[in-house]
Amino acid sequence: MNAEASASNKQKREKREKPSLWKTISIVFDSRVATVGVVMVSFWLVIAGVSLFWTPYDPNSSDFIQNLSPNATNWLGTDHMGRDLLSRLMQGTQVILLKTRLPGGDHSIPGGVAIWGVLGSLILGAILGLNAGYRRGWTDQIIMQVLDALIAFPQIVLYLVVIAALGQGDLVVILAITITGAPGVARLARSLALDIQTRDYIRAAETRAESVWFIMFREILPNARGPLLVDAMLRVGYAIFMIGTLGFLGIGLPPPDPDWGSMVNEARKYIFVNQLAVIWPALSIATLVIGLNLFADGLREELMRYQK
Amino acid sequence: MIRFLVRSVVSTIVTILLVSIGLFLLIEVGSGDISVKILGVFATPEQRASYRAQLGLDAPVWQRYLDWLIGNDWWAKSRMTYPLITLKNTKTKETEWWADVGGQATRWKMEKGELKRLLRQEDGFSKAVPAVSDWIKGENSEYFFWGVDNRNNAVKFVKGAGEEVWVLTKAGLRKQGDGPRKYIPLRKGLIRGDAGMSWQYNRPVSVVLKPRIRNTLILAGVAFVVVMPLALFFGILAGINEGKPLDRIVSITSLGATATPEFVTGIFLIMIFGIWLKVLPAVTLFTSSDAIFKNPTMLILPVLTLTAVELGYVARMTRASMVEVMDSAYIRTAIVKGMPYWRVVFRHAIRNALMAPITIIMLHVNWLIGGVVVVEVIFGYPGLGKFIFDSAIFGDFSAIEAAAMVTVLIAIITRLIGDLAYTLLNPRVRYA
Numbered sequence: 001m002n003a004e005a006s007a008s009n010k011q012k013r014e015k016r017e018k019p020s021l022w023k024t025i026s027i028v029f030d031s032r033v034a035t036v037g038v039v040m041v042s043f044w045l046v047i048a049g050v051s052l053f054w055t056p057y058d059p060n061s062s063d064f065i066q067n068l069s070p071n072a073t074n075w076l077g078t079d080h081m082g083r084d085l086l087s088r089l090m091q092g093t094q095v096i097l098l099k100t101r102l103p104g105g106d107h108s109i110p111g112g113v114a115i116w117g118v119l120g121s122l123i124l125g126a127i128l129g130l131n132a133g134y135r136r137g138w139t140d141q142i143i144m145q146v147l148d149a150l151i152a153f154p155q156i157v158l159y160l161v162v163i164a165a166l167g168q169g170d171l172v173v174i175l176a177i178t179i180t181g182a183p184g185v186a187r188l189a190r191s192l193a194l195d196i197q198t199r200d201y202i203r204a205a206e207t208r209a210e211s212v213w214f215i216m217f218r219e220i221l222p223n224a225r226g227p228l229l230v231d232a233m234l235r236v237g238y239a240i241f242m243i244g245t246l247g248f249l250g251i252g253l254p255p256p257d258p259d260w261g262s263m264v265n266e267a268r269k270y271i272f273v274n275q276l277a278v279i280w281p282a283l284s285i286a287t288l289v290i291g292l293n294l295f296a297d298g299l300r301e302e303l304m305r306y307q308k
Numbered sequence: 309m310i311r312f313l314v315r316s317v318v319s320t321i322v323t324i325l326l327v328s329i330g331l332f333l334l335i336e337v338g339s340g341d342i343s344v345k346i347l348g349v350f351a352t353p354e355q356r357a358s359y360r361a362q363l364g365l366d367a368p369v370w371q372r373y374l375d376w377l378i379g380n381d382w383w384a385k386s387r388m389t390y391p392l393i394t395l396k397n398t399k400t401k402e403t404e405w406w407a408d409v410g411g412q413a414t415r416w417k418m419e420k421g422e423l424k425r426l427l428r429q430e431d432g433f434s435k436a437v438p439a440v441s442d443w444i445k446g447e448n449s450e451y452f453f454w455g456v457d458n459r460n461n462a463v464k465f466v467k468g469a470g471e472e473v474w475v476l477t478k479a480g481l482r483k484q485g486d487g488p489r490k491y492i493p494l495r496k497g498l499i500r501g502d503a504g505m506s507w508q509y510n511r512p513v514s515v516v517l518k519p520r521i522r523n524t525l526i527l528a529g530v531a532f533v534v535v536m537p538l539a540l541f542f543g544i545l546a547g548i549n550e551g552k553p554l555d556r557i558v559s560i561t562s563l564g565a566t567a568t569p570e571f572v573t574g575i576f577l578i579m580i581f582g583i584w585l586k587v588l589p590a591v592t593l594f595t596s597s598d599a600i601f602k603n604p605t606m607l608i609l610p611v612l613t614l615t616a617v618e619l620g621y622v623a624r625m626t627r628a629s630m631v632e633v634m635d636s637a638y639i640r641t642a643i644v645k646g647m648p649y650w651r652v653v654f655r656h657a658i659r660n661a662l663m664a665p666i667t668i669i670m671l672h673v674n675w676l677i678g679g680v681v682v683v684e685v686i687f688g689y690p691g692l693g694k695f696i697f698d699s700a701i702f703g704d705f706s707a708i709e710a711a712a713m714v715t716v717l718i719a720i721i722t723r724l725i726g727d728l729a730y731t732l733l734n735p736r737v738r739y740a
Contacts, residue, residue, distance in 0.1 A: 053358040149326035152716045156681045160700035241569050243683055275579055282572040290567040
């Protein structure tokens with residue numbers, strides 16, 4: 001009897017949630033800006049998906065003449081080592097969006113470096129921010145002080161030194177994105193928690209003598225998810241931006257798998273001979289990041305319109 | 309207000325301490341054996357050990373941190389017979405450590421088992437005289453002496469038991485007998501204004517860093533002067549025309565510019581102006597230290613790159629804030645009561661619309677420093693960012709620490725200015 005009741009309750013809840021989920025998604029298409037963003041991002045997602053199974057040629061083998069301009073066999077030309085640029089561009093999406101290579105082996109886990117990095121900073125930032133915002137007092141002071149130091153910390157030094165310590169690797173880049181992203185997320189989560197904790201349902205939970213962690217993660221966090229998600233979307237853009245910059249500086253994702261930033265960096269030395277090898281990956285990074293930004297912007301505007 | 313100031317000063321100091329400790333630990337764990345970078349991969353383990361001892365790297369971590377922060381001359385002094393003094397080298401203008409023996413600046417060396425005083429002459433050179441009487445009898449009936457050597461170290465000589473040391477000279481490593489047993493590389497510490505020696509350049513950090521900071525300030529300053537009026541202008545323009553084609557154009561262009569990484573923008577600019585049109589120099593070549601003043605065209609592309617990224621960001625912030633203000637009731641009232649439109653915008657809207665961008669711009673400076681690193685690396689501009697990049701790759705501890713302290717200070721000072729500007733613009737804000 002009891003189990004049945006809870007099951008029917010669950011069903012009811014699912015019924016209630018489903019249309020609201022679809023509503024949330026369809027909001028995106030209400031805004032022209034967000035639609036353009038979604039199209040740009042899905043374009044790259046599709047390419048990433050295709051590249052998992054098929055690329056025109058092997059991205060890492062030097063099969064062709066160096067620095068060819070676009071032609072019938074190599075649609076986008078070849079790079080300074082005679083590798084097909086289209087294949088490399090396609091494969092370049094994988095490390096960002098689809099897979100993370102684990103150290104010391106051929107294994108990789110699903111979810112790209114940018115995705116895991118942002119997820120990491122969301123988790124770390126939410127823990128710090130909720131604690132600071134809900135507990136307040138000394139905890140708040142200490143956490144904010146540490147975060148201030150982290151924000152003031154010159155990020156490029158952080159990367160260089162962490163990478164020098166742990167060696168180049170996908171996990172290191174994830175760690176770097178996590179650490180540099182967390183303070184921002186924490187600040188946002190803190191301000192949201194400060195606002196939400198004045199509500200009555202938090203008083204109610206406190207009266208029920210719920211544990212602090214329950215209140216923070218089951219009462220406050222779900223009510224703060226909207227702004228946090230929009231922020232996370234923007235952060236994925238920044239993370240890709242950052243991966244590109246690190247690759248450009250020669251300290252990003254390890255070879256031999258192509259990564260757009262390092263492609264720009266390598267091709268830059270031959271810029272007088274072959275400008276297209278620089279242009280393609282540069283354009284790719286720009287379009288993907290712009291797409292994510294448009295998406296997040298449109299989403300935020302629509303959400304705010306609903307709030308009004 | 310006073311309480312606010314005290315609080316922010318204390319918090320600043322704590323932040324700086326935390327950053328410096330964090331950096332120190334990271335570099336300690338991260339950068340590996342510095343002797344590999346300086347001596348090369350072919351040096352023997354003995355050579356490395358000797359060289360590390362000369363750099364004072366055989367001391368424990370906490371002691372090296374304290375030495376860096378508050379100096380070590382004060383505790384080196386307690387072991388020495390004669391008081392330490394610092395003198396300016398007349399040629400290099402760098403500070404040198406000497407011992408004061410009755411008014412005579414003196415250093416010591418051991419030669420063929422004998423201790424010698426090096427007396428400083430007027431012309432900066434020194435004269436060697438025997439100094440057998442300086443030996444001090446210690447425990448186990450050995451004779452020792454703490455003096456200052458030629459390389460600004462406090463050193464401990466032991467009679468009849470000179471260490472074999474490897475000294476780095478211009479021609480490479482040279483073996484020397486009769487070396488000291490222990491080295492303390494003398495330094496005053498950061499809080500007393502001595503940033504230490506750069507291992508990469510083998511000169512004091514302050515000497516190497518100063519022109520770099522100047523160059524970066526010129527670059528960032530010019531960029532700031534170009535960006536701010538333009539960004540505020542376009543932001544306000546887009547904000548008062550919300551939804552119109554003009555707003556769309558400004559918004560989309562600025563979004564595109566912000567979302568394009570600096571290195572992409574920089575390379576496109578190099579390609580267009582340096583390679584295709586051949587009108588502007590694609591790199592900054594510093595043939596002399598004041599090359600930017602002789603040939604200011606070198607600055608154009610780096611400044612344009614920084615501008616592209618920052619302009620979009622600030623313009624977007626200004627636009628958003630302007631839209632919000634123009635939407636508010638008091639603006640509507642002002643328009644309805646028949647005030648000229650431009651007057652409503654200039655007298656009523658702008659002041660309130662500028663509050664948000666100003667604080668955000670000031671918080672944004674740290675991010676700008678990251679952008680400066682990339683721009684300086686692309687264009688080979690010898691500034692602070694490239695200095696940080698090079699020193700971090702080299703593992704040059706004192707250099708990274710000093711440069712990082714400068715960037716942290718810049719970040720904190722701009723944040724304070726932002727806070728103050730906010731209070732000036734917004735009389736409602738009162739600090740409890």
